[in-house]
Amino acid sequence: MNVSGAIHDLRALLADPDRVTVNETILEHHSHDLTYHAPHLPEAVVFPTDTQEVSRIVRFANENGIPVVPFGVGSSLEGHVIPVRGGITLDLSRMNQILEIRPQDFLVRVQPGVTRSQLNQALRRHGLFFPVDPGADATLGGMAATNASGTNAVRYGAMRGQVLGLEVVLPDGRIIHTGGLSVKSSAGYYLTGLFVGSEGTLGVITEVILRVYGIPEHTAAARAVFPDVESAGRAAVALIGSGMTVGRVELVDAKTIVAVNRFKGTDYLESPTLFLEFGGGRKAVEEDIRLAEELVNSEGCQTFVYEHDPEAVAKLWEARHHAALALMAMAPGKKMMTTDVCVPISHLPGALHAARELMETRGMDGFILGHVGDGNYHAGFAVDADNPEDIARAEEVNAAIVRYALERGGTCTGEHGVGMGKRKYLPEEHGEAVELMRGIKALIDPKGIMNPGKVIPD
Template structure:
């Protein structure tokens, strides 16, 4: 924790810069020390709400001068302690920087401040015929989504944040402001700095603008659910749809336990069986053809028939239920905390990975509903634990370790979209080995005094002790 005498002096200078938008109110600090992650809360020493990039630049220069750590903060929906203030310091809450700065409808791109959320952005795009498709479930901020390389339910068709961020404006650790690229859809000009900062979790700089690709709003949208006799049949259907080249927009898996939670939480009446949620985008004839092909694949695997959501209200209710699986899962065990994690494997290995995982859950005597973006091999578990039961927590952590080892053995990754944060540091070392040393070298070059979100992604020096939680 930063010495309070130092914080007092810095706070006085911050107040001179931004007035009451710098605060040490205990409730504000506590709110910025926690997220939806299961990791222990770690509040900052001060929270500042900047209005623009120039204020961010001046604040960062002050922190560089004084050695105060900086933790950027968006909507607080991260799941691996990505925005926990491990060393105290200053939290930059970007929520006031939530404007659309420039819309280029002809080029299908938009430049925004990082604090705008995906729903706020799409609300402002509604009358343009364009939309931004990346949907991680939570109404996350665009800056946070870029920082964690988010993806979500529509990544199978539209890609992830790394595919949809054209350029960034970033404040570096010494206060310099850089732009990583122009608006051109492709470039061979130097290092790809945009993708360096996308996924860096605020450890290399503070994102102050994001230029995004937009996509045409589909003329027609069909959504449906289909239950299956077992998990294997559902996963094999998802794989079959992808391998058949059907351009599905979303294909999501909920296991039987998660369907029970969703039915109770969202007042739905679907079968409590492994279920796929589908969505198809395109022309009316095109989506009808896509849906018919997907139905045929599902029928071959014993699918129990499609139930359609045809009106916008029905589709919204269906996908809102999918987006609220965290809260639906928690309802399965009142009073529990959710250890939420994700892995991703090549889709050809997904059935094997999920089948072994389901067996491991049962043998571990854990309640851990599954939800997955199975179209790209990514799935999540909500491991529901009693926070007062040390033995159960130990079982859950051991299971989590086996889950990641299984994904790595199947040529997958320890995280498809949550990021590393503080929770998966050891797993990143297992996954990439000496490549992590290259990351350390980049960090040292851009942030030599380690003030940018310290303690995230990797330890500053190889061989340091375990991650703080």
């Protein structure tokens, strides 16, 4: 059945028929993500407001073989939300209620369309926060779907570690609940973890139970400048190995600092720089900073600056936060491509070095940012999405960066997910295990309606 003939039926499934739309502007808005991936229009966009509506729409789509693509705010980076085979885009932004905050249990229940800043705003008055910070103000449903992480992951872990339970609408419309309200469980197969990171290919997440954390009494940040990426990498390993609790450990390479200085008019030393954050009791943090300074100095740190004042802390992090912006600002009209490999931590300095070289030999500008504590880093390039040669060149660098990681036991994607962009690397990374993934997909979504063309290679 084609969707245009089914609009009437779809409208009958919702309390308000206006929440099914074929408006051109809205279709266009749901045709792309933030990157260079080629856009494709959905045939209709549906805005459900509760789980029952999601269930009815998905069951209808399944019965009629219509593709369904769940959509949060569209901030993903590998084409996850692009409806490459048309069909229905299920925009979950109106399912944005914080259902429950349980401060004494350090958990919340939210609908999938709640964004992380919306959640953090609501948590603040309880002295709590949600730590996963992928940069974009993504929805929590989308962050669960891609197993997002970000700069805080070294201390708090990625999204999968925060999700205690899910409500999921399966492709046949059944509604299941995985996990629960307890912090840990060994009760049966880990379905919660299977759906986290499944990128909308196994069902639609309609509710998320998340861990939240006490805001540390005090937070301080430091910037440590090194003569080269290698010594910065060694310093990061020393910090992690010390057993101290580091909040964030981020590396920005010299060329990226140059771009930031040009963009922001700042005068940061144009050398590889580690950005650090520590949180806890005030005196414990002071002691952490002192110990960190000792450790990084013994690895050749040239300048160590730290700040306790919240505004100064925010200012200190600006160079890190604005790196991608700085690059894109210098390339108006272009689209972003960002790599996302993760390597064993000791390989990170070598990987960063190799990535910069790969870019330079092709005359490409770009940022390089590393979540050093995790071995995950991003090389980002501005590409002309209308120029196949430009894209081919960028993809070649991306492929070389992925190969470098896979040869060292790493992964093609640390936190962005597979989407369209990384499908081709799964067989090399996982071998025979991809067949098991394919079996699970076929078990749960036998008609292949859920986000087709994503994750599992053809």
